[in-house]
Amino acid sequence: MNAIIFSALAGVVMMFSGIFTKNTSIITNVARVALAVLIAVNLLDTYGGWMIAVDTKNLLSFNKFGFFFNTILFVATFLFFVLSGRDIEKVGSYTAEYYALIFFSLCGIAVLTSFNNLLMMFLGVEIMSIPLYILTGADKKNLKSNEASLKYFLMGSFSTGIMLMGITLVYGATGNFNLPPISSAVTGAVVSDSIIGPLGLLLIFVSLCFKVSAAPFHFWTPDVYDGAPSVFTSFMATIIKAAGFFAFIKLFEERSSDLRVSWKIIMPVIIIATLLAGNITAVFQQSVKRMLAYSSIAQAGFMLFVVYANNNSIGKEGILLYAAAYSLATIGIFAILIRMKDYTFNGYNGLAKKEPFIAAVNTILLLSLAGIPLTAGFFAKYYMLAAAINAGGKSVLWLVVIAVLFAAVSVYYYFRVIQAMYFKEGDAEVENVNNRFKFGLLIIAALIISIGILPSVLLNWFYF
Amino acid sequence: MSAIQILFWFLSGLALVSAIMVLISKNPVHSVLWLVMVFFAISGHYILMNAQFLAIVNLIVYAGAIMVLFLFVIMLMNLDKTSDPQKNWWMKLAGVISGGCLLMEMATLVRQAAEMKEKTVMMKEGSIGLIGNLGKLLFSDYVVPFEISSVLFLSAMVGAVVIGKKN
Numbered sequence: 001m002n003a004i005i006f007s008a009l010a011g012v013v014m015m016f017s018g019i020f021t022k023n024t025s026i027i028t029n030v031a032r033v034a035l036a037v038l039i040a041v042n043l044l045d046t047y048g049g050w051m052i053a054v055d056t057k058n059l060l061s062f063n064k065f066g067f068f069f070n071t072i073l074f075v076a077t078f079l080f081f082v083l084s085g086r087d088i089e090k091v092g093s094y095t096a097e098y099y100a101l102i103f104f105s106l107c108g109i110a111v112l113t114s115f116n117n118l119l120m121m122f123l124g125v126e127i128m129s130i131p132l133y134i135l136t137g138a139d140k141k142n143l144k145s146n147e148a149s150l151k152y153f154l155m156g157s158f159s160t161g162i163m164l165m166g167i168t169l170v171y172g173a174t175g176n177f178n179l180p181p182i183s184s185a186v187t188g189a190v191v192s193d194s195i196i197g198p199l200g201l202l203l204i205f206v207s208l209c210f211k212v213s214a215a216p217f218h219f220w221t222p223d224v225y226d227g228a229p230s231v232f233t234s235f236m237a238t239i240i241k242a243a244g245f246f247a248f249i250k251l252f253e254e255r256s257s258d259l260r261v262s263w264k265i266i267m268p269v270i271i272i273a274t275l276l277a278g279n280i281t282a283v284f285q286q287s288v289k290r291m292l293a294y295s296s297i298a299q300a301g302f303m304l305f306v307v308y309a310n311n312n313s314i315g316k317e318g319i320l321l322y323a324a325a326y327s328l329a330t331i332g333i334f335a336i337l338i339r340m341k342d343y344t345f346n347g348y349n350g351l352a353k354k355e356p357f358i359a360a361v362n363t364i365l366l367l368s369l370a371g372i373p374l375t376a377g378f379f380a381k382y383y384m385l386a387a388a389i390n391a392g393g394k395s396v397l398w399l400v401v402i403a404v405l406f407a408a409v410s411v412y413y414y415f416r417v418i419q420a421m422y423f424k425e426g427d428a429e430v431e432n433v434n435n436r437f438k439f440g441l442l443i444i445a446a447l448i449i450s451i452g453i454l455p456s457v458l459l460n461w462f463y464f
Numbered sequence: 465m466s467a468i469q470i471l472f473w474f475l476s477g478l479a480l481v482s483a484i485m486v487l488i489s490k491n492p493v494h495s496v497l498w499l500v501m502v503f504f505a506i507s508g509h510y511i512l513m514n515a516q517f518l519a520i521v522n523l524i525v526y527a528g529a530i531m532v533l534f535l536f537v538i539m540l541m542n543l544d545k546t547s548d549p550q551k552n553w554w555m556k557l558a559g560v561i562s563g564g565c566l567l568m569e570m571a572t573l574v575r576q577a578a579e580m581k582e583k584t585v586m587m588k589e590g591s592i593g594l595i596g597n598l599g600k601l602l603f604s605d606y607v608v609p610f611e612i613s614s615v616l617f618l619s620a621m622v623g624a625v626v627i628g629k630k631n
Contacts, residue, residue, distance in 0.1 A: 057606075
């Protein structure tokens with residue numbers, strides 16, 4: 001509850017900070033401090049230190065998994081603010097409002113990590129996404145940004161409509177919005193073996209697939225990620241997507257048995273379609289930004305494994321690890337991309353000669369996304385596949401093999417960037433590289449490698 | 465047939481016909497006016513179900529505010545000429561087939577559902593839709609979502625200002 005209340009308050013504080021000062025670097029620093037306090041408050045909540053007593057009437061349920069997920073996402077956002085704060089200031093003339101919207105989005109995430117009721121899930125998803133529609137269109141003079149914003153808004157509204165229809169049908173079948181289904185004996189008149197409930201759950205499933213850009217509901221992703229200002233793409237592709245997965249897991253670990261369509265049929269289809277759509281299309285991209293958009297679809301395909309293997313502890317550990325590894329690496333790569341003059345692969349030509357440190361960090365992050373051992377990405381992918389095997393045994397081996405093959409495909413397009421940086425001649429231009437930026441990159445690279453060597457450190461912390 | 469049943473069938477028919485007219489009218493302004501008709505018919509249904517508050521809110525918010533906004537947008541964008549871009553024939557076919565599949569599936573499932581057999585709708589029953597009860601529920605059991613939704617509206621407002629204001 002602390003995180004929900006405080007992130008909303010921080011958003012209001014950010015709005016007011018725009019009145020008192022026009023100096024954008026002060027506003028950025030206020031945002032960083034507010035986020036640091038938010039992390040601290042959330043940590044206090046995790047260990048029961050300080051909590052505003054709110055009787056949530058069982059609409060929200062807080063547990064360690066959710067708190068820990070909050071912490072990971074907030075820390076990733078903090079690093080995002082540290083690395084890309086300068087670039088948020090440059091998007092437009094409403095810096096304070098952009099930060100306020102990001103804090104509201106974090107409030108939605110905090111709701112999504114603790115919902116215990118479909119009503120709260122709906123509110124959380126909406127609070128998380130509405131600020132994004134605006135952030136996507138923040139670059140008002142850029143036609144592509146406008147188009148992306150409108151497209152995102154329209155598609156998002158449709159998916160919200162589908163989700164509401166689903167929630168309505170579930171309510172019609174069970175008579176309440178609670179997440180753990182109440183047995184029909186309690187509710188009396190309600191028939192438990194109704195077909196309406198599964199139909200509703202299927203509609204919610206579709207709309208959540210849209211939110212995490214799983215195929216075949218991924219068509220908005222490349223256009224929106226490409227059109228949005230790069231800083232906000234970085235935020236959307238990482239933190240928001242991970243939170244969407246959390247909602248997905250939380251809902252379907254309780255309800256997947258109610259969805260009478262066999263879970264073991266529907267999930268592999270979605271997983272393979274997502275991996276295929278993301279990886280194969282990413283191979284053909286010329287722009288690194290667009291390649292990262294498709295790569296985010298491909299990574300979503302891996303994260304879907306945890307939804308497939310729902311309700312098992314390896315999966316839960318895995319999604320924590322995956323959220324951390326994927327968010328950190330992508331935030332770092334985007335932070336570098338934003339400062340490149342040319343967003344195409346050729347724009348990276350010869351970066352290693354000019355900025356050896358940045359090229360080295362970029363290489364580590366790309367290796368992590370590709371899932372090479374000794375980086376966090378390897379263990380993240382390992383845990384995902386282990387969770388699937390743990391849930392399905394030998395019968396899912398084929399699915400795991402396909403996933404590994406697609407991971408090998410992904411190596412191709414990640415290594416194209418590395419190849420351009422190290423083995424091609426050219427004069428890549430990076431703007432505004434200062435020591436603080438390099439220090440932030442160093443922290444991210446260090447985190448990626450240390451999680452890659454000792455994933456148990458992060459996971460053990462989860463249990464204490 | 466009692467008066468209530470006659471009213472129910474009349475309103476249902478009106479809602480369905482108006483909804484179809486929304487889709488097939490060539491003129492967008494006519495479409496919007498038919499949509500207003502749909503909202504009126506649905507509000508009538510709410511009153512039949514003893515949910516007066518919902519009926520009034522539906523009229524004020526949808527038929528009033530949102531529809532006026534729709535009309536403004538259509539008139540400002542000068543869309544009243546019938547200028548629909550020709551869509552690919554295959555796209556149309558694919559749309560009809562996939563949409564039709566979903567419709568058929570949902571219709572069959574809902575028809576088979578046990579709750580739906582031999583029932584139309586509960587009328588004149590329950591007092592949950594009365595404003596007093598609704599208010600009590602909103603400020604007791606559902607106070608948390610009620611408060612949290614303020615964040616949603618706040619962010620929407622901030623967004624409207626950010627998008628709408630001159631740079």
